[in-house]
Amino acid sequence: xxxxxxxxxxxxxxxxxxxxxxxxxxxxxxxxxxxxxxxxxxxxxxxxxxxxxxxxxxxxxxxxxxxxxxxxxxxxxxxxxxxxxxxxxxxxxxxxxxxxxxxxxxxxxxxxxxxxxxxxxxxxxxxxxxxxxxxxxxxxxxxxxxxxxxxxxxxxxxxxxxxxxxxxxxxxxxxxxxxxxxxxxxxxxxxxxxxxxxxxxxxxxxxxxxxxxxxxxxxxxxxxxxxxxxxxxxxxxxxxxxxxxxxxxxxxxxxxxxxxxxxxxxxxxxxxxxxxxxxxxxxxxxxxxxxxxxxxxxxxxxxxxxxxxxxxxxxxxxxxxxxxxxxxxxxxxxxxxxxxxxxxxxxxxxxxxxxxxxxxxxxxxxxxxxxxxxxxxxxxxxxxxxxxxxxxxxxxxxxxxxxxxxxxxxxxxxxxxxxxxxxxxxxxxxxxxxxxxxxxxxxxxxxxxxxxxxxxxxxxxxxxxxxxxxxxxxxxxxxxxxxxxxxxxxxxxxxxxxxxxxxxxxxxxxxxxxxxxxxxxxxxxxxxxxxxxxxxxxxxxxxxxxxxxxxxxxxxxxxxxxxxxxxxxxxxxxxxxxxxxxxxx
Numbered sequence: 295x296x297x298x299x300x301x302x303x304x305x306x307x308x309x310x311x312x313x314x315x316x317x318x319x320x321x322x323x324x325x326x327x328x329x330x331x332x333x334x335x336x337x338x339x340x341x342x343x344x345x346x347x348x349x350x351x352x353x354x355x356x357x358x359x360x361x362x363x364x365x366x367x368x369x370x371x372x373x374x375x376x377x378x379x380x381x382x383x384x385x386x387x388x389x390x391x392x393x394x395x396x397x398x399x400x401x402x403x404x405x406x407x408x409x410x411x412x413x414x415x416x417x418x419x420x421x422x423x424x425x426x427x428x429x430x431x432x433x434x435x436x437x438x439x440x441x442x443x444x445x446x447x448x449x450x451x452x453x454x455x456x457x458x459x460x461x462x463x464x465x466x467x468x469x470x471x472x473x474x475x476x477x478x479x480x481x482x483x484x485x486x487x488x489x490x491x492x493x494x495x496x497x498x499x500x501x502x503x504x505x506x507x508x509x510x511x512x513x514x515x516x517x518x519x520x521x522x523x524x525x526x527x528x529x530x531x532x533x534x535x536x537x538x539x540x541x542x543x544x545x546x547x548x549x550x551x552x553x554x555x556x557x558x559x560x561x562x563x564x565x566x567x568x569x570x571x572x573x574x575x576x577x578x579x580x581x582x583x584x585x586x587x588x589x590x591x592x593x594x595x596x597x598x599x600x601x602x603x604x605x606x607x608x609x610x611x612x613x614x615x616x617x618x619x620x621x622x623x624x625x626x627x628x629x630x631x632x633x634x635x636x637x638x639x640x641x642x643x644x645x646x647x648x649x650x651x652x653x654x655x656x657x658x659x660x661x662x663x664x665x666x667x668x669x670x671x672x673x674x675x676x677x678x679x680x681x682x683x684x685x686x687x688x689x690x691x692x693x694x695x696x697x698x699x700x701x702x703x704x705x706x707x708x709x710x711x712x713x714x715x716x717x718x719x720x721x722x723x724x725x726x727x728x729x730x731x732x733x734x735x736x737x738x739x740x741x742x743x744x745x746x747x748x749x750x751x752x753x754x755x756x757x758x759x760x761x762x763x764x765x766x767x768x769x770x771x772x773x774x775x776x777x778x779x780x781x782x783x784x785x786x787x788x789x790x791x792x793x794x795x796x797x798x799x800x801x802x803x804x805x806x807x808x809x810x811x812x813x814x815x816x817x818x819x820x821x822x823x824x825x826x827x828x829x830x831x832x833x834x835x836x837x838x839x840x841x842x843x844x845x846x847x848x849x850x851x852x853x854x855x856x857x858x859x860x861x862x863x864x865x866x867x868x869x870x871x872x873x874x875x876x877x878x879x
Contacts, residue, residue, distance in 0.1 A: 296319075296320060296321050296322055296360070296535055296538060296539055297321070297322060297323065298321045298322065298323045299323070300323055300325050300376045300378075302378070303428060303438075304432070304435060304438075306435065306438060306439060306442065307377065307378035307381035307442075308325075308375060308376060308377045308378065308424075308442055309325075309375070309376045310373070310374070310375040310376075310421075310424060310425050310428060311373075311374055312332075312371060312372070312373060312374075312425075312589050312591070312594045313371075313372045313373075313374045313585070313589075314334075314366070314370050314372065314585050314586045314587075314589055315336075315363045315366060315370075315372070315583060315584070315585050315586075316363075316365075316366055316370075316584045316585060316586050317362075317363055317364055317365065317366070317580040317583070317584050318363050318364075318580055318582070318583035318584070319362060319579065319580050319581055319582055319583065320339075320360055320361070320362045320538045320579055320580075321360070321361070321362060322358045322359060322360050322361065322535065323358070323376065324357055324358060324378065324380070324390075325357065325376040325377055325378050325379070326354060326355065326356055326357055326376070326377050326379060326394070327354070327355040327361065327374065327375070327376050328352065328353070328354050328374070328375045328376075328377070328421065329347070329352065329353045329354075329355075329372050329373070329374050330351075330352045330372065330373040330374075330418055330421055330422075330601075331347045331348060331350065331351045331352075331370070331371075331372050332349060332371045332372060332373060332594065332597040332598065333349055333369055333370065333371040333593075334349070334366060334367040334368070334369040334370030334371060335347065335348055335349075335366065335367045335370065336363055336365070336366040336367070336370050336372065337363065337364055337366065338361065338362075338363050338364075339361060339362055339363075339364060340353075340355050340359050340360070340361040341359060341360055341361070341531055341534060342534075342566055342567050352396060352414055352417065352418060353396065354394045354396050354449075354453070356392075356393055356394060357379060357390055357391070358486075359531075360531065360534050360535050362579075362580060364580060366586070368586055368587075369586075370586065371589065371593070371594055371597065373421060373422070373425055373594075373598065375421060375424070375425075377442070377445075377446070379392075379446075382443075382446050384624075385443075385446075385624030385626065385795055386446070386450050386622060386624060386795060387476075387795065387856075387857075388476070388479040388482075388483055389446070389450060391479050391482050391483040391486065392450070392454045392479055393454070393482070394449050394453040394454060395453060395454075396410075396414070396453055413448075413452045413453070415601075416448055416452075417445070417448050417449070417452070417453075418601045419601055419602060420441060420444055420445045420448060421445065421601070422598045422599075422601035422602050423441055423602060424438065424441050424442065424445065425598060426595075426598065426602070427441065436630070440630060447622075447765075450622050451620070451621060451622055454475070458517055458518040458519050458524075458527070473859070474512055474515075474516055475516065475620075476857075477502050477504075477512060478512065478513065478516045478517065480501065480502065481498050481501070481502070481509070481512075481513065482528075484497075484498065484501055485524070485525060485528050486528055489525075489528050489529050489551060489552055490532075490550055490551060491552060492552065493525060493552070495509055495510055495521055498521070509521070527566070529551040529552050529553060529562070530551075530563055530566050530567075532550075532551050533547050533548075533551045533559070533563065533571065534574070536550065536551070537571060537574050537575045538575075538579060540575065544556060544559075544571050544572060544575070547559070547571070559571065620790075620791045620792075620793065621767055621768060621781075621790060621791070621792045621793065622793050622795070623768065623779070623792060623793065623794050623795070624794075624795040625777065625779075625794060625795065625796055625872075629762035629770070629772055630762060631760060631762075632760035632761050632762035632763075632772065633760060633761050634759075634760055635754050635757065635758060635759060635760065635761055635771055636665060636667065636754065636758065638724060639720050639724050639754055640667035640668075640724075640725070641664055641665070641666040641667055641728065641751050641754075642666070642667050642668050642669075642670065642703065642726075642727040642728065643666050643668070643669045643670070643727065643728055643729075643730045643737060644669075644670045644671075644672075644702060644703055644727045644728070644729050644730060645669065645670070645671045645672065645675070645730050645731075646672050646675065646702060646729065646730075647672070647675050648675045648676075648678045648679050650675075650730055650731045651671060651672075651675055651676060651685060652679065652681075652685070653731060653742070654685075654689070654730055655685060656742075657730075657738070658692060660744075660748075661692055661694065662692055663752060663755060664748075664751045664752060664754075664755055665755050666694050667695070668695040668696070668697060669694055669695070669696050669697070669730075670696075670697045670698075670699045670702075670703055670727065671696060671697070671699070672699065672702065673698040673699060673700050674700070676698065703727040704726055704727065705726060705727045705728060705729050705735065706719065706723065706726045706727070706728050706735035706747075707734065707735055708723075708735050709734045709735055710735065710745065710746040710747055710750075711746070711812070711815070711817065711865065712746050712810070712811070712812050712814075712815055712865045712866070712867070713746045713749050713750050713753075713782070713810040713814075713815075713867040714782040714783055714784045714810075714865055714866055714867045715746060715784055715865070716745075716746040716747050716749070716750040717750055717769075717780070717867060718782065718784040720750065721764070721769075728747055735747065737751070739816070742834065743816040743820070743834065743837060744816055744837065744838060744841050745816065746815055749810060749814075749815075749841045749842075749843075750867075753780075753808075753810075753869060757771050757773075757776070757778040757780075757869065757871070758773060759771045759772050759773030759776070759778065760772055760773070767781060767782060767783060767790050767792075767862070768780060768781045768782070768792070775873065776871060776872070776873060777872050777873070778869060778870070778871055779794070779869070779870040779872075780867065780868070780869050780870075781860075781862045781867070781868045781869075781870070782866070782867040782868070783862040783863065783864055783865070783866055784864075784865070785864055786864045786865060787864065788864065789861045789862055789863045789864060790861070790862040791859065791860075791861050791862075792859070792860055792861070792862060793857060793858070793859050794857065794859075794860075794870075795856060795857055796850065796852045796856045796857065796858060802849050802850065802851050802852070803849065803850045803852060803872055803873065804847070804848075804849055804872065804873065805847070805848045805849065805850055805858075805870060805871070805872050806845065806846075806847055806870070806871040806872070807845070807846045807847075807848070807868060807869070807870050807871075808843045808844070808845050808846075808868065808871070809843055809844045809846070809866065809867075809868050810843040810844075810866065810867045810868070810869075811844075811863065811865065811866045812865045812866070813840070814840050814841060814842075814843045814844065815840075815841065816837045816840075816841060818840075819833075819836070819837050819840060
């Protein structure tokens with residue numbers, strides 16, 4: 295039987311194990327299969343494509359792909375994982391029909407090899423982590439499910455998008471519009487579900503409410519194949535399964551796969567396989583799965599350990615940035631507890647001079663709004679002031695811990711030009727103190743003008759809750775009533791395109807969007823004022839107002855469209871505020 299049943303791990307939608315298969319029969323399953331070679335070599339076939347894998351190589355067989363191992367070295371050791379993608383369709387529509395292209399073992403991808411290796415290092419790390427949890431903490435199902443969601447997130451955001459050239463799949467490194475990528479996968483789903491019937495461009499045009507001309511170019515531009523060639527490609531994949539199963543005649547297979555004639559079937563098959571269907575049917579195939587000798591568990595775990603050591607690659611570095619500049623973010627009904635935003639980003643302030651200590655007394659209102667974790671004061675600077683007891687009393691009345699220090703704490707040095715800059719720096723170095731006043735990294739400039747750090751911590755105080763998800767370009771904060779999604783793009787080069795899946799929100803959803811761009815900073819206002827140096831209270835009040843960003847209200851009807859698309863321009867931070875899904879009635 296070609297269709298194989300996969301037994302899942304502890305009722306979660308995956309299976310994972312160390313394997314050392316020598317050969318196996320051609321088969322397929324509804325789950326994707328991910329293979330990471332830890333030791334030795336293996337020859338692997340997916341449909342008509344041969345892959346020769348070495349240690350460190352990773353390969354993905356998509357859902358219902360016909361595949362098998364036909365040769366491996368006696369010392370081969372692999373980590374093999376199967377995942378049921380249907381379990382994630384509520385979060386990622388059509389994920390079970392996505393084609394995850396990973397051409398790590400294709401020789402002509404050298405131009406993109408470094409970027410691919412960087413992305414793959416995180417995928418391998420996640421695979422290794424899941425296996426280690428299964429071996430050492432197998433009853434921690436909550437942690438396993440969280441890691442599984444992480445793996446799917448990586449695959450959807452880093453590896454979808456493909457190109458077929460010379461009948462081989464490659465990762466598509468060109469920018470693909472998210473809307474067209476969604477359309478492509480809906481078209482793929484329709485073709486694979488109706489491959490045995492007559493399918494025309496008009497059928498697909500009706501499906502997408504577009505012209506046949508547009509559909510034709512969409513398929514060609516996003517997949518590399520014309521409509522007819524893509525349709526034939528899909529039909530040949532099904533024909534291969536019938537040929538290997540050897541239960542039907544060539545004429546029956548041709549009809550069952552939707553070909554107009556046996557002659558046309560033969561022509562299409564030979565173009566892909568370079569042999570006729572009759573010759574393919576007669577080829578000897580492995581008949582059973584045979585493994586090498588017993589697996590050495592300790593050796594396997596030791597080999598796996600090396601894929602967990604990627605701590606030198608920081609979340610803030612370019613190596614983990616999304617290559618396509620598209621983020622696919624599912625908003626879910628439940629999240630782990632997470633860490634409090636004030637605990638993650640404590641506001642520890644430092645007053646370093648007598649002038650600044652005196653000046654701070656005029657900012658008690660702003661301090662109360664920001665909820666600082668502590669204020670450190672230079673002890674020598676305070677001793678130089680005659681009013682020191684009164685100043686300490688004023689600060690103590692705010693219920694903020696005050697510390698007198700002989701040595702300055704380690705403070706931020708990064709000058710943030712906008713809030714996206716400020717958040718990126720806080721994520722990278724969350725424990726550093728911040729100067730109260732200064733011309734570089736500070737809460738206020740020496741003239742008392744709010745900086746992007748001030749605006750950021752004001753935002754933190756407003757969306758008080760727990761950080762339940764934090765990644766490159768976005769952070770999700772949750773309190774009992776509200777979800778806050780903070781998106782940011784520090785890069786000056788190009789925008790980030792965010793695509794939010796709202797399928798779990800089953801009612802009209804009120805949405806508040808706050809945008810903080812370069813124009814919403816004191817620096818922008820002062821630049822516009824040019825040579826006007828006297829920052830009178832009237833001007834300062836207006837600068838505070840623009841620092842609060844731009845607010846927009848809207849309502850989303852998730853029944854009509856469960857997806858929200860938006861772009862985050864360079865140097866911009868956007869905070870979306872919406873009711874927690876469990877509070878919507």
